[in-house]
Amino acid sequence: xxxxxxxxxxxxxxxxxxxxxxxxxxxxxxxxxxxxxxxxxxxxxxxxxxxxxxxxxxxxxxxxxxxxxxxxxxxxxxxxxxxxxxxxxxxxxxxxxxxxxxxxxxxxxxxxxxxxxxxxxxxxxxxxxxxxxxxxxxxxxxxxxxxxxxxxxxxxxxxxxxxxxxxxxxxxxxxxxxxxxxxxxxxxxxxxxxxxxxxxxxxxxxxxxxxxxxxxxxxxxxxxxxxxxxxxxxxxxxxxxxxxxxxxxxxxxxxxxxxxxxxxxxxxxxxxxxxxxxxxxxxxxx
Amino acid sequence: xxxxxxxxxxxxxxxxxxxxxxxxxxxxxxxxxxxxxxxxxxxxxxxxxxxxxxxxxxxxxxxxxxxxxxxxxxxxxxxxxxxxxxxxxxxxxxxxxxxxxxxxxxxxxxxxxxxxxxxxxxxxxxxxxxxxxxxxxxxxxxxxxxxxxxxxxxxxxxxxxxxxxxxxxxxxxxxxxxxxxxxxxxxxxxxxxxxxxxxxxxxxxxxxx
Numbered sequence: 001x002x003x004x005x006x007x008x009x010x011x012x013x014x015x016x017x018x019x020x021x022x023x024x025x026x027x028x029x030x031x032x033x034x035x036x037x038x039x040x041x042x043x044x045x046x047x048x049x050x051x052x053x054x055x056x057x058x059x060x061x062x063x064x065x066x067x068x069x070x071x072x073x074x075x076x077x078x079x080x081x082x083x084x085x086x087x088x089x090x091x092x093x094x095x096x097x098x099x100x101x102x103x104x105x106x107x108x109x110x111x112x113x114x115x116x117x118x119x120x121x122x123x124x125x126x127x128x129x130x131x132x133x134x135x136x137x138x139x140x141x142x143x144x145x146x147x148x149x150x151x152x153x154x155x156x157x158x159x160x161x162x163x164x165x166x167x168x169x170x171x172x173x174x175x176x177x178x179x180x181x182x183x184x185x186x187x188x189x190x191x192x193x194x195x196x197x198x199x200x201x202x203x204x205x206x207x208x209x210x211x212x213x214x215x216x217x218x219x220x221x222x223x224x225x226x227x228x229x230x231x232x233x234x235x236x237x238x239x240x241x242x243x244x245x246x247x248x249x250x251x252x253x254x255x256x257x258x259x260x261x262x263x264x265x266x267x268x269x270x271x272x273x274x275x276x277x278x279x280x281x282x283x284x285x286x
Numbered sequence: 287x288x289x290x291x292x293x294x295x296x297x298x299x300x301x302x303x304x305x306x307x308x309x310x311x312x313x314x315x316x317x318x319x320x321x322x323x324x325x326x327x328x329x330x331x332x333x334x335x336x337x338x339x340x341x342x343x344x345x346x347x348x349x350x351x352x353x354x355x356x357x358x359x360x361x362x363x364x365x366x367x368x369x370x371x372x373x374x375x376x377x378x379x380x381x382x383x384x385x386x387x388x389x390x391x392x393x394x395x396x397x398x399x400x401x402x403x404x405x406x407x408x409x410x411x412x413x414x415x416x417x418x419x420x421x422x423x424x425x426x427x428x429x430x431x432x433x434x435x436x437x438x439x440x441x442x443x444x445x446x447x448x449x450x451x452x453x454x455x456x457x458x459x460x461x462x463x464x465x466x467x468x469x470x471x472x473x474x475x476x477x478x479x480x481x482x483x484x485x486x487x488x489x490x491x492x493x494x495x
Contacts, residue, residue, distance in 0.1 A: 017309045024476075024483050028494060071481020072474065098334040099327075128338040137392060149342055184400075188393070192400035204474035208467040215428065216408030218400060225470065226477035250494075251480040258476045 002279060005272035016265065023261045027253035034256045036249070041214060042231040045175070045199045045221030049083050050239070052172050058090035058123075058165060060139075062176040062186070063107070066099025069179035069203045074103060075229035075248035076177050076201040079236050081111035085122065086241035090161055092171070093125040094147070096135055096182060101128045105151060120159050127151030132182055136189035140167050140196070168196035173220070179203035183210060187218050201228065226251055299490040302482050431459040 052059065061080065065073035084091050095104045108125050117123055126147040129135045138146040143165060144156045156162055164170060174196050176186045183200045190196040197220050200210055204225025213219040223232055226248050233246030304319035344360050347353040362384060368377035409432050415422050434456030437449065445453045487493045 014310060020479070021483075024480055025487070028480075028483060028487055068478070071484075072477045098331045098338075101334050101338065128334055130335060130339045133389065133392060151338075188396045188400040192404065193396040204470040204477065205467075207470050208463070212405060212408075213400075216404050218404055225473050226480065227473065247484065251477065251484060254480045254483070255473065255476055258480075259472070262472060262476075 002275050005268070005275050008268060009272045009276075019261060020258060023257045024254045027257045028250070031250065031253045034253050036227070036230050036234055036252055038231045038235060039224075039228075041222040041224070042228055043221075043235070045080075045201075045223060046083065046232060046235045048173050048197070048199065048220060049080065049089060050087070052087075052089045054088035055090065057170045057172050058092045058161065059084060059173045059175060060092045060094065060171045061104075062174070062178070062182075063093060063095040063100040063104030064097040064176055064178035064180060064182050065103065065203070066097060066179075067103075070103060071251070072203045072225050072229065072248075073177045073179060073201060074107065075226070075246050076223050076232060077104070077107040078111060079229060079232040079246055079248070080175060080177075080201070081107060082114070082242045083232075083236045083239075085111055085115040085117045086236075088117075088122065091123040092143075092162075092165070093123065094135075095128045096130075096132050097178075097180070098128055098130075101151075120154075121161055124156075124159055124161055125151040126156065133185050133189050136186060137193065140190065140194035142166055168194045171196065174198045175201055177201040179206060181206075184213070187213055191218055199223075226255055295489050299486055302486060306482075430455060435459050 049059065061077065063073075063077060081091065083089075091108070093104050093108050095101050105125055105127075108123055111117075112119065112123055119125075126143075127150060129147060131138075135146060144162060147156050150156055150159065168174070168190060174186060174190050176183055176198070178200070179202065183202050183206055186198050186200070191198045198218075199221035200206075200219060201223040202210060202225070204227075207222065207224035207228075210219060210222055210224075214222055223229060229248035230246070230252045233249045236242055237245065237249075301319045301322070304315040307313055308316040344356055344363075348356045348360065362381045365377045365381045368374045409425075409428055411422075411425055411429065415425050434452055434454075436456070438453045438456030438460065440449075440453075443449060484494075488495070
């Protein structure tokens, strides 16, 4: 028995990579629709967007992810935008990360086309602005002064949708979609300083750090990683706002299978570790 | 004539496979894709920052709107390059001092409020919590976790006796925190792989719709 585990611990790690690849490819080709339970934090974000009256004050989505975190955050952007545009909830898009400039524009224009929403009336994209915390604070004073021109070079003072929007007071929800520390910066600068309602959509790496802010209600909701995106997609689909199954939902089978493979290896690795430690204590050769 | 979309999809697929080839072993395809990524990322960021920040925040107000106040931040920004001139290297201290001072001033107040005061408030027991047993249990766990973890980082007294018990409880909470963070990290990395495989199977090979 000992020998089996010792041999397993010396296995060429490329076999493990191969097994992980198979555990991802097979469920994507032959999905078995593993059930996804919606957490209350995702439900909270959905409920807030669902309660915003159509054609009223806009929500603000800050796209802050690049290609490296795109598989987690991009489906979130599409799901939230589908929800908003299907209900005619207006959207202001901005980005605080240069990488995300094109991705934000792509998500907004794709979903706007899908639902026939008009630029300037239903949504606006203000593009990239460096400075992170300075930008967050500046929006609290005047969003049009922070972004004098939109992504396409038009003066923001002439955009109809922004006529009545001055600062966070007219923005019912701020949703940063990010894989970085800006998730907390929004809480500090927009939340604590200007009392804006903030709900984060973050990569899974960031999620565990943000639960503390959920407990103190500084964060109104949280979409955590691919699973958070899949949960939101499911809510949007269940409510009848879209018929399409989202990309995150399709990825959940692969995620669950891959997790099972990794858990199996962690258990086997630990058994091997304890057995070899016991052998070492007895003075046996492992 | 190959459509442009198809061409870009094939280029993206080739680069994805070139990066994955590192899992087998280091090779020239991986090196090529890696260097290309670094170069393209740097150039992309430079162009985006120039057109979205430098032009609207300095060039337009200064040269088109003739707002000459913008000379001051422009000059302050230029001083960052002073470090390349040996005799004038010290001038970089001015923009650094301005940046640090400004950010510290902007951050300390709201940072204390969000990270400390509100979090402390959330960890305190309120008379209303006693009405809901579930909430009370949750809040007690949070309180024990905070006290145990904080005591673990208290180094002015040797950890023995009652203090050792408390710090051991702290260690358990820290370990649970690490475990949760590790689990989420695995999920994040798995999601990245899934994203790329979805691209290969959907956009490139058209094996799934």
